[in-house]
Amino acid sequence: MIRLVTLDAYDPKVIDRLCKVLYTAFGVGCEHAGDMPLPGGQSEPFDAQALLQALPSPRAYADDKILYLTSRKLKPRSLVSGDVPSSGFSNQNGPRALVSSAGVKDPEAGLKLIARHAMHQLGHTWELHHCLDPRCAMYPPWTLNYDAGDTFFDTFCRDKSEQKIRLAKS
Amino acid sequence: MAETVLPPPLTLAVGDRVVYPNQGVCRVTSVESKEVAGQTLTFVTMKREEDGAVVMVPEAKVRSIGLRKVAGRADVDRVFSFLRSDSDKANLDWKQRARTNVERMSQGGLMGLAEVVKGLQVLSELRPLPTKERELYDNARHLLVAELSASLSIAEVDAEDSVDVVLFPPGRERPKRTAEEFRTATGDEDGMELGEDLLGLGGEIELGGESEPEEPEAEVAAEPPPKAKAAGKAKGEKKPAAKKPAGEKKATEKKAAARKPAAKPEKKAAPKKPAPKAAAKKPAAKPAKKK
Numbered sequence: 001m002i003r004l005v006t007l008d009a010y011d012p013k014v015i016d017r018l019c020k021v022l023y024t025a026f027g028v029g030c031e032h033a034g035d036m037p038l039p040g041g042q043s044e045p046f047d048a049q050a051l052l053q054a055l056p057s058p059r060a061y062a063d064d065k066i067l068y069l070t071s072r073k074l075k076p077r078s079l080v081s082g083d084v085p086s087s088g089f090s091n092q093n094g095p096r097a098l099v100s101s102a103g104v105k106d107p108e109a110g111l112k113l114i115a116r117h118a119m120h121q122l123g124h125t126w127e128l129h130h131c132l133d134p135r136c137a138m139y140p141p142w143t144l145n146y147d148a149g150d151t152f153f154d155t156f157c158r159d160k161s162e163q164k165i166r167l168a169k170s
Numbered sequence: 171m172a173e174t175v176l177p178p179p180l181t182l183a184v185g186d187r188v189v190y191p192n193q194g195v196c197r198v199t200s201v202e203s204k205e206v207a208g209q210t211l212t213f214v215t216m217k218r219e220e221d222g223a224v225v226m227v228p229e230a231k232v233r234s235i236g237l238r239k240v241a242g243r244a245d246v247d248r249v250f251s252f253l254r255s256d257s258d259k260a261n262l263d264w265k266q267r268a269r270t271n272v273e274r275m276s277q278g279g280l281m282g283l284a285e286v287v288k289g290l291q292v293l294s295e296l297r298p299l300p301t302k303e304r305e306l307y308d309n310a311r312h313l314l315v316a317e318l319s320a321s322l323s324i325a326e327v328d329a330e331d332s333v334d335v336v337l338f339p340p341g342r343e344r345p346k347r348t349a350e351e352f353r354t355a356t357g358d359e360d361g362m363e364l365g366e367d368l369l370g371l372g373g374e375i376e377l378g379g380e381s382e383p384e385e386p387e388a389e390v391a392a393e394p395p396p397k398a399k400a401a402g403k404a405k406g407e408k409k410p411a412a413k414k415p416a417g418e419k420k421a422t423e424k425k426a427a428a429r430k431p432a433a434k435p436e437k438k439a440a441p442k443k444p445a446p447k448a449a450a451k452k453p454a455a456k457p458a459k460k461k
Contacts (some may be wrong), residue, residue: 071331080322080332084340092315092326093425124327131310132304134344137171140331144194156304 002026003033003060007070011033014107014114021115021151022067025137026122028165033058038070045073048089052098063168066096067118067124073102085142086160090121097121103147105156115151117141131157176265180232180239182214187320191276194313195219196321202227212259220316241280241321249318250283253336261295262352267293271306282318286310291337 002022012032019030039054055068074086074156090097099118104110106167119137131138134155153161188197196216197352212229227235241249261267271289274282276393290307291300299307311330319329338344 005326077328077331079328079335080246080324082332082335084331084335090327092330129308129315129330130338132291132299132307140334140338142335143338144341144343156301156308 001028001061001064002030002032003058003066004030005033005058005066005068006035007038007068008072010069010107014111017111018115018118020150021111022122023117025119025151025153026161032099033060033066036068038072048074048077048086048100050095052089054098056099057096064095064125065122066111067122068096068098069100069101069114069118071101074100074168085119086146087141088121090118092124093127094125097125112151119151119153123161128157128161132150158163182232182236187240188216189238189240189317190216190225192309192313193218193225194316195240196225199224219320220292232360234278238279241317243321245280246318246321249280250336252281253285253288253333259298260350260352266434268393275306275431280314283310283314283317287314287333288337292347296349
């Protein structure tokens with residue numbers, strides 16, 4: 001089950017549609033688990049990793065994945081080999097993911113992009129690695145044409161995520 | 171098989187982090203002697219960090235299986251400089267590629283994993299990878315990321331992004347490659363066709379049925395396919411018919427599949443011979459009945 005937690009105000013229609021897209025993509029239920037205030041002590045642009053660590057978890061089962069959605073900007077991440085723009089964060093095989101819709105002015109119109117980034121971060125929580133197919137949501141999100149892509153997993157990623165979800169079901 | 175040079179001896183102690191080829195990063199939990207079939211052997215027990223799976227290896231076999239310590243900073247730097255470099259060597263001969271990649275995965279260390287990842291990534295810029303190679307790519311990437319993460323003491327997601335920032339630089343379009351670029355590197359096109367020697371693959375190399383036909387399909391666009399296919403079919407028709415008895419299922423299936431295309435060339439070459447068909451069938455059927 002994917003539990004969507006909003007950290008800012010969003011139109012309920014957008015949230016409904018996002019839940020539907022995620023349900024279609026992963027084949028597991030997705031529901032809005034409520035709103036949550038942003039933790040104090042941090043300012044915009046947020047460090048995605050630190051923000052995710054500071055956020056409290058809603059009530060959920062062990063196999064559930066929690067997706068936090070915010071409209072705030074995230075800091076570029078500093079890595080060993082260079083900096084990379086950040087639109088979200090999640091740990092491999094972790095229970096939680098964070099996605100920012102800061103680059104989307106109208107969430108209703110830009111839902112596809114938000115959903116694509118959400119799929120990407122949730123994919124990491126189901127141990128998916130980055131993909132070679134530019135159409136796939138698991139393609140590295142900082143690449144040039146990523147934002148023009150669709151809410152789509154290629155065959156390999158879809159099969160792998162289905163397998164992981166099946167194995168994780170308790 | 172090419173001889174492989176064994177790595178220098180490895181002394182292991184409890185708590186050491188090691189890399190088990192094709193399995194991932196493990197931690198040594200114990201080194202103890204056990205009596206097995208009257209012999210006293212020293213076993214190294216390791217726990218895979220990823221999922222806690224326990225592996226016991228006789229100390230004498232540690233070298234030969236390719237167990238090694240987690241790569242150091244210098245190795246990591248070399249890997250990143252290799253990933254940054256423009257070495258676009260991707261072998262178009264899928265058999266050679268498969269053999270090399272299997273060897274790299276088991277014996278190549280961290281650099282071997284990086285070579286597999288980069289090689290297949292470059293190849294994917296020419297055409298989509300077949301299923302087996304896509305799996306291999308994912309495994310290599312998983313092992314590479316796990317080792318980098320262990321080596322640099324960073325989260326796996328950071329290690330993966332560090333690799334991908336180099337392989338897929340921000341703001342740069344994915345290059346589109348042509349078969350010509352690879353041909354000059356490899357020098358031949360053997361891998362472009364599927365011959366009968368496909369059947370003679372070594373048992374160690376896992377190349378499923380799926381991956382084999384996909385390669386030529388992908389290259390069909392660049393190569394003249396109908397001739398190759400027709401030639402392949404023609405070979406397939408004659409040999410089983412001549413060598414194998416009609417009783418085997420595979421042979422009958424091939425014959426059944428081959429009858430239709432075979433009939434046309436015969437008609438064209440010798441239009442007056444429709445009768446030999448029936449004649450050819452009857453002798454094949456009669457011995458079978460007698461037996």
